[in-house]
Amino acid sequence: MAELSYREAIAAGIAQEMARDPMVYFIGEDIGAAGGVFKATVGLFERFGPDRVRDTPISEQAIIGAAMGAAMTGLRPIAEIMFSDFLATCWDMIANQIAKTRYMTDGQVALPLVIRTANGGGTRFGAQHSQSLENWAMAVPGLKVVAPSNPADAKGLLAAAVRDPDPVLFFEQKSLYGVKGNVPDGEHVDTLGSAKVLRDGKDCTIVALAAMVPKAMQAAEQLASDGIQATVVDVRSLVPLDTRTILNEVVKTGRLFTVEENPRLCGWGAEIASLAADECFDDLDGPIVRITTPHVPLPAADVLEDAAMPSVERIVATVRKSMR
Amino acid sequence: MPIKAPATGEVDRATRLRLYQLMVELRDFEQRAYELFLENLVRGTSHLALGQEAIGAGYGVAMRADDYTFCTYRGHNHTLARGASMGAALAELMGRGNGMLHGKGGSMHLTDVKHGAMGSYAIVGAHLPIAAGAAWSAQVRKSGQVAVCFFGDGTTNIGAFHEALNLAVVWKLPVVFVCENNLYMEYTPIEAVTAVKHPAADRASAYGLESILVDGNDADVMYEIARQTIGKARAGGGPSLVEALTYRHGGHSRADPAKYRPEAEVREWMARDPIKVYRRRLLEAGIGEAELRDVEARAQQKVDAATDEARSGAPATVDEIERQVWSDGSATWRN
Numbered sequence: 001m002a003e004l005s006y007r008e009a010i011a012a013g014i015a016q017e018m019a020r021d022p023m024v025y026f027i028g029e030d031i032g033a034a035g036g037v038f039k040a041t042v043g044l045f046e047r048f049g050p051d052r053v054r055d056t057p058i059s060e061q062a063i064i065g066a067a068m069g070a071a072m073t074g075l076r077p078i079a080e081i082m083f084s085d086f087l088a089t090c091w092d093m094i095a096n097q098i099a100k101t102r103y104m105t106d107g108q109v110a111l112p113l114v115i116r117t118a119n120g121g122g123t124r125f126g127a128q129h130s131q132s133l134e135n136w137a138m139a140v141p142g143l144k145v146v147a148p149s150n151p152a153d154a155k156g157l158l159a160a161a162v163r164d165p166d167p168v169l170f171f172e173q174k175s176l177y178g179v180k181g182n183v184p185d186g187e188h189v190d191t192l193g194s195a196k197v198l199r200d201g202k203d204c205t206i207v208a209l210a211a212m213v214p215k216a217m218q219a220a221e222q223l224a225s226d227g228i229q230a231t232v233v234d235v236r237s238l239v240p241l242d243t244r245t246i247l248n249e250v251v252k253t254g255r256l257f258t259v260e261e262n263p264r265l266c267g268w269g270a271e272i273a274s275l276a277a278d279e280c281f282d283d284l285d286g287p288i289v290r291i292t293t294p295h296v297p298l299p300a301a302d303v304l305e306d307a308a309m310p311s312v313e314r315i316v317a318t319v320r321k322s323m324r
Numbered sequence: 325m326p327i328k329a330p331a332t333g334e335v336d337r338a339t340r341l342r343l344y345q346l347m348v349e350l351r352d353f354e355q356r357a358y359e360l361f362l363e364n365l366v367r368g369t370s371h372l373a374l375g376q377e378a379i380g381a382g383y384g385v386a387m388r389a390d391d392y393t394f395c396t397y398r399g400h401n402h403t404l405a406r407g408a409s410m411g412a413a414l415a416e417l418m419g420r421g422n423g424m425l426h427g428k429g430g431s432m433h434l435t436d437v438k439h440g441a442m443g444s445y446a447i448v449g450a451h452l453p454i455a456a457g458a459a460w461s462a463q464v465r466k467s468g469q470v471a472v473c474f475f476g477d478g479t480t481n482i483g484a485f486h487e488a489l490n491l492a493v494v495w496k497l498p499v500v501f502v503c504e505n506n507l508y509m510e511y512t513p514i515e516a517v518t519a520v521k522h523p524a525a526d527r528a529s530a531y532g533l534e535s536i537l538v539d540g541n542d543a544d545v546m547y548e549i550a551r552q553t554i555g556k557a558r559a560g561g562g563p564s565l566v567e568a569l570t571y572r573h574g575g576h577s578r579a580d581p582a583k584y585r586p587e588a589e590v591r592e593w594m595a596r597d598p599i600k601v602y603r604r605r606l607l608e609a610g611i612g613e614a615e616l617r618d619v620e621a622r623a624q625q626k627v628d629a630a631t632d633e634a635r636s637g638a639p640a641t642v643d644e645i646e647r648q649v650w651s652d653g654s655a656t657w658r659n
Contacts, residue, residue, distance in 0.1 A: 059487035061488075069457020109435065240657055242658075
């Protein structure tokens with residue numbers, strides 16, 4: 001085991017896959033000599049050279065379109081979109097082209113590509129550089145959607161995404177880039193579509209994603225001191241969704257809370273709540289409760305942003321009130 | 325109008341007959357598609373390229389078998405020009421199970437990867453960056469393949485056009501961008517909504533490219549410019565942007581009778597019908613009437629056979645709905 005930061009784990013994951021497969025190419029803005037604006041790609045340019053680690057102009061449609069054209073003709077490209085907010089500028093490429101072409105051609109075209117992007121708030125960047133947009137991707141058939149919560153998962157899931165034969169949107173949470181954790185030595189490849197139970201409790205199940213996972217874990221610790229034993233599930237992958245693990249944990253405790261960084265409407269937690277209501281109704285002992293950011297663009301000022309996003313305190317207070 | 329006509333040189337007799345045959349086949353196919361629409365057998369919309377055959381034929385004949393074609397929703401002719409099955413294309417238009425895409429794509433998405441027809445794209449501009457990506461792949465794989473990307477005049481005003489052109493030049497990609505300027509952006513004259521007179525050719529200099537404006541209704545010219553631009557790309561000389569002037573014989577789509585076009589303009593362009601023009605030229609070059617009639621009869625037979633094949637197909641099966649979202653063939657999003 002080596003201790004790596006989340007950003008180092010991303011770079012390690014890309015390097016592992018580029019060293020393994022010469023068809024893996026990496027493109028994006030400032031990813032080369034600059035090492036990425038979040039320093040998540042440091043060292044790749046020096047190691048793999050300017051042909052395989054290519055800087056692009058600020059042209060998100062060209063970046064994603066090029067990745068698609070390359071993927072359908074034999075490469076396995078990784079494309080970086082610097083902030084997930086910028087996905088809006090190339091959403092045609094992602095939602096209309098990449099997501100649908102395999103289906104519309106009845107399988108003539110395969111698109112093994114990964115779109116990496118820095119996602120989420122907590123950095124005081126304001127509403128156009130802070131969104132948690134994994135729900136956009138989840139809503140479009142044909143896209144796999146992954147969002148790791150720790151360095152080991154960041155490396156292992158990124159490797160799995162590169163090896164996956166289908167397009168994967170890989171959301172890296174900005175607020176986690178500096179977080180350190182143990183990452184297995186040697187080749188590390190995880191499995192897409194597998195949630196992880198991080199903590200076992202008998203009273204309620206808290207389901208969280210990405211930056212909300214460490215918050216849910218801290219909340220569970222505090223709840224334990226109140227006598228509420230919470231299970232915490234890290235969803236890790238929205239598509240494919242590991243409903244077996246998630247719903248199994250809901251059945252065991254009879255209570256479900258979701259913690260979502262995204263604004264309220266149509267969040268991934270709503271889909272999980274719907275599945276639980278459909279498939280575990282008889283096992284539920286109380287209402288399903290979603291903890292989200294209010295349905296507002298994320299404000300910039302630290303006090304406003306902190307109050308808007310789900311916090312450990314809000315998770316604790318919400319669970320406590322609901323479990324009373 | 326300063327049309328740069330490349331030296332047509334000596335296009336040999338066999339190539340000329342191929343160009344003629346391909347144009348006639350494309351024409352007959354589109355006309356048959358229209359007839360089947362009137363029979364209510366072709367559903368939805370479709371965007372016919374009647375009158376624009378010389379461009380697809382010129383490039384189709386000049387391309388190497390493993391080159392890539394990217395085209396638009398007005399893409400029947402470009403797909404067929406690569407050798408895709410007419411029967412499968414008509415069946416797709418008719419929503420049949422024996423359709424090219426088993427009923428899942430329809431008229432606007434004809435694709436036949438094994439013939440290098442890498443897709444028909446129905447969102448204006450999207451396929452220019454995608455074609456650049458295929459060219460990037462060919463470049464790094466050192467395969468010598470070239471991507472040819474066809475699009476309409478309206479595309480030159482969308483962002484993806486400019487992003488793709490810039491990237492293709494910066495990366496010196498083996499891609500040829502071919503603007504089919506049929507004078508109308510859907511229903512609106514292109515000149516009414518464009519800052520420059522020649523929507524593609526006048527923009528070429530912005531990307532350091534040669535301005536190329538050609539007669540898109542002249543099959544010899546199109547074949548020659550195709551050879552030149554593809555040859556340049558294959559030799560590592562980078563991208564080209566070609567503007568080919570042409571004219572839609574019909575409206576934008578099924579819903580459009582095209583009443584907005586001045587009669588004199590329509591008459592002028594109908595007289596420049598690429599097939600009529602080329603037929604005359606071949607006769608003048610000494611190819612006999614009987615030989616041309618034979619080409620025409622064979623094209624008609626091919627389209628008739630394709631029609632029979634399409635008509636004989638059963639409707640697409642509902643089993644297809646949840647197939648091929650993913651590479652394992654499934655549509656499964658959960659366990």
